[in-house]
Amino acid sequence: MAISVDTVYKTVLLILNKEQRGYMTPDEFNKIGSQVQREIFEAYFEDLNQQLRIPQSDVEYSDRVAITDEKIAEFKTENDQTVAEKTIGGTNPFTTPSELYRLGSITYEPNTATYKEMQRVGRAEIYNIRKAPLTAPTINYPIYLYEDNKALVYPNTIVDPAHVKMQYVKKPTDVNWAYTTGSLGQLVYDSANSTDFELHNSERTEVVLKVLLYQGVVIRDPQIVQVAASRVQQEEVNEKS
Numbered sequence: 001m002a003i004s005v006d007t008v009y010k011t012v013l014l015i016l017n018k019e020q021r022g023y024m025t026p027d028e029f030n031k032i033g034s035q036v037q038r039e040i041f042e043a044y045f046e047d048l049n050q051q052l053r054i055p056q057s058d059v060e061y062s063d064r065v066a067i068t069d070e071k072i073a074e075f076k077t078e079n080d081q082t083v084a085e086k087t088i089g090g091t092n093p094f095t096t097p098s099e100l101y102r103l104g105s106i107t108y109e110p111n112t113a114t115y116k117e118m119q120r121v122g123r124a125e126i127y128n129i130r131k132a133p134l135t136a137p138t139i140n141y142p143i144y145l146y147e148d149n150k151a152l153v154y155p156n157t158i159v160d161p162a163h164v165k166m167q168y169v170k171k172p173t174d175v176n177w178a179y180t181t182g183s184l185g186q187l188v189y190d191s192a193n194s195t196d197f198e199l200h201n202s203e204r205t206e207v208v209l210k211v212l213l214y215q216g217v218v219i220r221d222p223q224i225v226q227v228a229a230s231r232v233q234q235e236e237v238n239e240k241s
Contacts (some may be wrong), residue, residue, distance in 0.1 A: 002074075004202050006189050008033065009177045012211050024215050026187065028073035034174040036210040037197055041172050044072050045102075071200040075101070078167045084152060088161040093150040104167040106151055108142050108158060118142045118153065129153060143221050172198045 009029050016024060024032075038187070051064045081085040088186060089095040096103065108116040114137040121129060121143050128145065129135045129138050137143045145152040158164065178193035 001201045003199055003201055003207060004195045005033065005175050005177050006191070006195055008197065008207055008211065009206050012215070015208075016211060016215065021153060026179055028215070030174070030176050032211050032214045033177075033197065033207070036112070036173050036207055036214065037175060037199060039210065040199055041075070042202055044068055048072070057111070063184060067090075070201070072169060074198055075169045075172065076104070076167070077170050078165055080157055081162055088166060090150070090161065091159040092156055093152040093166055094161055096149045096151065097170075099170040100149070100166070101171045101174075102169045103151075103167065104147060106144055106153075107165045107167070108153075108163060109165055110139075110163045111158075116140060116142060118144045120146060123147070128178055148220070156187070198213045 009024075009026070012024060012029065019139060022203070025128060037204055048065065048068045054064075063066075077086070079088050081088065085099040088097060096214045106116060106118045106120075108114075116139070119141070123145060126143075126145055129137065143154050145154075151164075153164070173195055175197050176193070176195040178190040179187040180190050182188045197203075199207065
């Protein structure tokens with residue numbers, strides 16, 4: 001479930017106004033909000049690695065590996081040839097979708113009844129795998145080399161991107177608080193043209209705090225920076241301790 005960009009922006013404005021710390025324009029908010037979302041998103045993967053090294057609780061809803069993976073799940077998807085940012089290009093090697101952040105797996109699906117997961121191999125392995133009759137890739141056992149945002153698939157008879165599916169974690173879309181101008185010159189929220197935060201709803205508090213932290217830097221208010229930084233640090237400690 002996404003986090004409402006309108007709710008976050010109005011919360012930030014309310015706090016700034018209450019503390020008489022100035023104003024944050026929609027353009028400032030959109031840029032800072034997008035940066036905050038990227039920071040939180042990219043931290044998920046390091047958090048997951050850290051939690052995998054720690055024994056987890058057997059209590060339902062308390063497994064932190066599962067909780068972190070649930071947050072990443074908001075961004076898990078696969079390519080769709082009808083959507084520009086999800087499109088696979090080329091005829092082999094295949095270019096990855098423009099929204100891709102981390103590649104998960106690739107499957108070969110020439111028809112609705114056939115599903116073959118490709119094995120990922122390194123460049124050092126390609127030669128030995130291809131030259132040995134017993135390990136040479138086939139339609140039933142395809143392999144791929146992933147380099148420079150391209151997937152080189154073997155056997156090279158696989159050339160139709162419509163038959164190739166990439167499962168991946170996508171990049172978060174930049175947030176946007178869109179608005180129209182009212183009769184009195186006021187800014188009126190335009191939900192139809194706005195883009196919400198794609199983060200898990202549990203991140204709402206951290207989003208607000210981090211936006212305030214950056215805004216404190218923008219308006220050079222050390223008190224906002226200090227308070228927001230302290231709250232963000234405490235949130236992170238609580239999550240990981």
